[in-house]
Amino acid sequence: MSNTETIFEVRDLNVTFQMNRGQSRVVRDADIDVARNETLGIIGESGSGKSMLASSFLNAVVEPGVTTGEVTFYPExxxxVSVLDLSDSELNRFRWEAVAMVFQGAMSSFNPVTKIRTHFRETLQDHNRDIPAGMDRARDLLESVYLDPERILDSYAHELSGGMKQRALIALSLVLEPDVLVLDEPTAALDLLMQRSIVTLLRELQAEYDLTLVFITHDLPLLTKLADRIAVMYAFNIVEIGTTDDLLYNASHPYTRALLDTTPDLNVPVDEMDIIEGSKPDPVDQIPGCSYHPRCPLADDHCRSEEPAMMTVRNTQESACFYYNQAADAVPISAAPSHSPTTDTATDGGDR
Structure with missing residues (x-):
């Protein structure tokens, strides 16, 4: 991917925490590019390192976490911009003006004793923006996310439903016109209908405001409705990346295939659903070789002694598996999630 196409480039990224029992690595040697105007999905089990990787795009890993490697942002x-080398003041501008992040849990993102209007005004003021012009944009954004601007601006967060809070937070994140929006589990606390509405909304916002989206979730069926490409994380690293179709129909890492096969299906009884046997890896006591080998049906001595690098499977797909060409036979998939786009309409959210 050339720099004219790339908006983010991540190389040899590591995030570590010092713990009483040793150093914890919660992102390991991650390499990934994000293309301008694409939607990149990042998926994996809870604790796989997704949120830490996303926070690294903004150099926003909280202390005592330490981020090393290279994160390069390419403005149009x-x-x-070398993100990890920015000063505190430069980071403050970068995080809102170039890249904005919507964190998990909209309620905790708003000051409960401050009206939504004040959040917009303070954000504009902190970045030396014209307040009247910025508030006009805020009203346009709130309308874009199907909310009544004056009602929302004059409300406290606790007066809004979960879906309304989440959409107000998305509008707030866009008020300084960033190029990239990073969303960390933005639909986790919402019901199914509102989750689908948020996905529809994000597609509309991406087209209207020329956005690049990075969407972090553990909900694979939801992600397939939105993402152009998907990066799969296991054991704090990326083990497979490709287009959504690549991963749905030609997944080549045994973990990706197992993840697809454990996706909930309303047509399958709970007691017949597959699970991934074994335990998730420990961030401190990391095993030699391929991190997935204790749970993998293809594992042999080679896997137990050497960690596989990412290998090109096809033009748009890479996999960190020595035996990627045998994965389909070893881990058959009973039913992959549908990739057909959702057609739900984002509404004002009612009392959801």
Whole structure:
């Protein structure tokens, strides 16, 4: 991917925490590019490192976490930005003006004793933006996410439903016109209908505001409705990446295939659903070789002694597995999630 196409480039990224029992690595040697105007999905089990990887895009891993490696942002006009080398003041501008993040749990993102209007005004003021013009944009954004601007601006967070809070937070994240929006489990606390509405809404916002989206979730069926490409994380690293169709119909890492096969299906009884046998890896006591080998039906001595690098499977797909060409036979998939786009309409959310 050339720099004219790339908006983010991540190389040899590691995130570590020092714990009483040793150093915990919660992102390991991650390499990934994000293309301008694409939607990149990042998926994996809870605790796989998804949120830490996403936070690294903004150098926002909280202390005592330590982020090393290279994270480069390529603005459409201007010089490349080394994100991990930015000063505190530069980071403050970068995090809102170039890249914004919507964290998990909209309620905790708003000050409960401050009206939504004040959140918008303070954000604009902190970045030396014209307040009247910025508030006009805020009203346009709130309308874009199917909310009544004056009602929302004059409300406290506790007066809004979960879906309304989440959409107000998305509008707030866009008020400074960032190029990239990173969303960390933005639908986790919402019901199924509102989850689908948020996905529809994000597609509309992406087209209207020329956005690049990075969407982090553990909900694979939801992600397939939105993502152009999907990166699969296991044991704090990316083990497979490709287009959504690549991963749904030609997944080549045994973990990806197992993940697809454990996706909930309303047509399958609970007692007949597959699970991934074994335990998730420990961030401190990391095993030699391929991190998935204790749970993998293809594992042999080679896997137990050497960690596989990412290998090109096809033009748009890479997999960190020595035996990627045998994965389909070893881990058959009974039913992959549908990739047909959702057609739900994002509404004002009612009392959801």
């Amino acid at each position: 006009d201007g010089n490349p």
